[in-house]
Amino acid sequence: MSAGAATSVAAGGRTERGMLAAGDSELSSGEYVDSFDLSGAGGEFLVIDLRSRDFDPYLILIAPSGEQ
Numbered sequence: 849m850s851a852g853a854a855t856s857v858a859a860g861g862r863t864e865r866g867m868l869a870a871g872d873s874e875l876s877s878g879e880y881v882d883s884f885d886l887s888g889a890g891g892e893f894l895v896i897d898l899r900s901r902d903f904d905p906y907l908i909l910i911a912p913s914g915e916q
Contacts, residue, residue, distance in 0.1 A: 866882035873881050888894060898905050910916055 864884055866884075868880040868882060870880075873883065875881050886894065896907060898907050908916055
């Protein structure tokens with residue numbers, strides 16, 4: 849995934865895979881980041897299963913308002 853790019857994730861059990869590497873976007877702390885856009889309506893449920901065999905991953909959800 850190129851720097852600054854976001855991949856759209858549709859409803860219905862879609863699986864996305866990412867790989868962190870030089871050239872990816874970075875957080876202000878310098879950590880590489882892959883971005884995925886999600887869409888839905890208030891009250892809908894979302895299940896995210898984030899895994900890595902190489903490191904302890906974490907997830908940041910950002911609302912359209914910019915709130916984390």
